[in-house]
Amino acid sequence: MPPAIRVEGLEKDYGDVQALDGLDLTVPEGSFFGLLGPNGAGKTTFINVLVGLVRKTGGRAEVFGNDVEEDYQGARDAIGLAPQEFNVDRFFPIEEVLHHKAGYHGIPEAEAEERAAEALKRVGIYDKRDVRFDWLSGGMKRRFMLARALVTDPDLLILDEPTAGVDVELRHDLWEVITDLNDEGTTILLTTHYIEEAERLCDEVAIIDSGRKVTVATPDELTEKGSDTLTVYCESAIGDAPALDDERIERVAVEGDAIRVRATSASEVVPSVLRQLEAAGHTPLDIDIERTSLEEVFVDLTRREAGADADAESHEAASDSAETGDGDDGEGAGDRVTAEASR
């Protein structure tokens, strides 16, 4: 079985704007795959190429082995899309909108009715089936967008910020529905700005920026790329920051009786830090370790990409890191500064 999505060297330019710039990405069948990137990174353009709303200007794009242009119908029939925008026919009862959608995909009428009812039940708005889209509340509109994506029983469900602006309860409800779908075998491609959403739901996350892939990893692997902060509380004020000798330590700062140590894996440096503090005459009383969040790593990685691209920005990042990254050895210093700034 080919992967759910395979794109190679994918390009899309809108005049001078290079929205996709040689994107390579593979989404395995059955995965719950997150697509993260700052505004304008090219996420929506990528999705629009897959569903045939936008014509690529270069490269290849396949959905379950169907070329999105040469085998358009095969690719499109495999995808259920819940877009960011509410692009819904507002004048019909929502159940009818679903019948029409199923009809476009060649699903016979009786089956379309069954599927529409099933999709509305699944997202919890079956009792609203006779209501026009316009008359639904904002949360119900979001539920409906998911129902509409599901009515063709897609193998690949693409969700473009499905929980943007919804309350916590609805967000959790939607998470449950899409997690169940994934457990039943549906491949999910999710774009989101909520890092917590990606962390909770996704098996793998791709970070893209300026139309290119920055990295693909599991959420755990990504958070491991960041550095943690170990805080050691001592019996009395520490004075000047002691020189701690350990190559895993990136930075040391002192605040009263607390010493904060930034390290690639803070839990591993605890024994060495405590030993050195005691040797320097301090009495450690308590410790605390704060792990890097996926959000910090995300900001870090995308800024690094932006810094490499834009001359002006790269100068700024370099001067930032020179100012605040004392003790750093050059490479990645600016990244750590960025991660800290995002806290």
Ligand SMILES: Nc1ncnc2c1ncn2[C@@H]1O[C@H](COP(=O)(O)OP(=O)(O)OP(=O)(O)O)[C@@H](O)[C@H]1O
């Ligand atoms: N129809 C269009 N015409 C011209 N430029 C466009 C068009 N659509 C998108 N762009 C540009 O292409 C780039 C990528 O946009 P895209 O909407 O794909 O990013 P995104 O990652 O989905 O952003 P967001 O998170 O804000 O939705 C941006 O610079 C955007 O301004």
